Amino acid sequence: MxxxxxxxxxxxxxxxxxxxxxxxxxxxxxxxxxxxxxxxxxxxxxxxxKGKDDIVQSLVDDLLTAVDEVVDWSRGRERTPENRRELIERYAKAIRGQGTPLLRFLMENQPALRVHECGDALRERMRVLVDFVVDPRDPLPVQLCGRMAFFALHSGPMIMSDVEATTDEIFDAACAVAVSMLPDDDGERPSS
CATH class of the missing domain: 1.10.10.60 (Homeodomain-like)
Structure with a gap:
């Protein structure tokens, strides 16, 4: 009802x-x-x-609003290690607020989102965020670590779904892993 x-x-x-x-x-x-x-x-x-597409658009609109706040925060900021970490933490908070079911939907339905208008909008926002975190002058392994930081945030809740931990604990762990993958001042990934 x-x-x-x-x-x-x-x-x-x-x-x-x-x-x-x-x-x-x-x-x-x-x-x-x-x-x-x-x-x-x-x-x-x-x-x-109006239909399934309208439902998906409504779900993604809420996420886009949260992600836009992170994108807006990044505009005009220097790409320092501190600001990279801050961006990852802000992004983690934004997607945490949308919940695991939406992240799971986005991860598992990539083919459907490729042709959906909201998929284009999400990809555009992600390009801005990745460009802030990843310096194309860095060695390829460092660039990959920066990109994988976002993957850790997106997939952490699904990968850890069988672990005895709260959703908040899992998101916190995913954020810690994502931050650990970011390069330091020298363009090197920090050592543990």
Missing amino acids: LDRDPRSTRMRIQSVALELFAEQGYDKTSLRELSERLGLTKASLYYYF
Whole structure:
């Protein structure tokens, strides 16, 4: 049963859609299945969202808003080791706020997002963030470590899902690993 508050109902639809997308993938999830799981008619579902793409766009819009704050913070800042760490920590906080189900959806549904408008927007933001962290003059292993820092943040919650730890503990660990992969002043990855 859905709440009478339209915002609450939209959030419930988004949540259940993420569950279904995680279970069977974006392409294999139908609006009929979504409406059945919610206990709604398809017509009621269409009142809130035009279709699956609209649901995905709404989910990614929230993430884009959080990521845009990090991008805005980075503009005009020097690419120092401290600022690189700060960017990773801010980005980690932004994606943590969106939750593991959305990260899982984004990681597992890359083919669907390649053709979706919101996928382009996410890729553009990621290019800005990666460009801030990765100096193309650094040796390739150092550049790879900078890129892998973002992968640690994105995939950490999925990789660690079978570990006995809270979501916050896992996000904290992913952030610590991501920061440890960043280069120091000399363009070298810090030693442990």
